[in-house]
Amino acid sequence: MNPLADKLADYVNFSPIIYKAFSEIDRKFFVPIGLEKHAYNITPLPLADNSTISSPLTIAKMTILLEPENVDKVLEIGSGSGYQAAILSKIVRRVFTVERICPLVKEAKQKFEKLRLFNINIKCDDGRNGWREFAPYERILFSAATDEIPKELFAQLDENGFILAPINKENKQIITRFYKNGKKEEIEKCEFVPLKKGIIL
Numbered sequence: 001m002n003p004l005a006d007k008l009a010d011y012v013n014f015s016p017i018i019y020k021a022f023s024e025i026d027r028k029f030f031v032p033i034g035l036e037k038h039a040y041n042i043t044p045l046p047l048a049d050n051s052t053i054s055s056p057l058t059i060a061k062m063t064i065l066l067e068p069e070n071v072d073k074v075l076e077i078g079s080g081s082g083y084q085a086a087i088l089s090k091i092v093r094r095v096f097t098v099e100r101i102c103p104l105v106k107e108a109k110q111k112f113e114k115l116r117l118f119n120i121n122i123k124c125d126d127g128r129n130g131w132r133e134f135a136p137y138e139r140i141l142f143s144a145a146t147d148e149i150p151k152e153l154f155a156q157l158d159e160n161g162f163i164l165a166p167i168n169k170e171n172k173q174i175i176t177r178f179y180k181n182g183k184k185e186e187i188e189k190c191e192f193v194p195l196k197k198g199i200i201l
């Protein structure tokens with residue numbers, strides 16, 4: 001147990017399964033060395049290469065909006081520290097997560113092994129390609145903000161699933177759900193690092 005789940009529950013409405021995932025995954029394993037004392041603060045922290053481990057409140061909101069209960073496969077674009085993927089691994093059957101900064105992938109992979117989170121698959125790639133081998137996914141989560149969803153990702157989305165992504169719109173970012181039939185649903189303002197092209201070895 002860690003204190004973050006209860007702190008977050010003051011701000012968001014957790015389902016019992018999501019609350020349990022936040023209690024089971026200890027954020028201190030995912031924050032940079034030296035910043036562990038801030039692990040249970042509801043603030044973003046710096047990571048390598050100017051990327052961030054998102055605020056736990058942001059992770060909590062995205063997890064709830066993803067409606068992951070009873071989902072089989074999720075694809076996340078932008079693994080970062082791996083914290084979001086670790087939370088999802090307690091809720092869905094299999095998590096696939098892609099990160100463009102290869103050293104971050106190596107670090108996250110070691111954490112997943114140490115924590116025995118064997119249902120997470122991670123690779124270094126430009127997430128705009130998705131992860132075709134294991135498609136279709138019932139949920140695709142963007143953990144970085146983009147102008148538009150690449151067509152390839154719609155191709156990898158299950159018929160009954162949706163994509164949840166921070167979309168750049170008029171100098172703001174809006175969390176948006178996209179369905180396979182072309183419908184979309186704008187939910188609320190948010191703040192994420194931008195989706196970038198290519199990989200960093």
Ligand code: SAH
Pocket residue numbers: 051052053054059077078079080081082083084085098099100101104125126127128143144193194195196197198
């Ligand atoms: N979910 C993460 C938050 C990561 S911040 C966590 O729990 O810590 C967003 C991440 O998206 C950054 O690590 C950034 O490098 C990554 N990213 C940006 N563009 C990307 C792309 N095209 N493909 C894969 N990852 C990308």
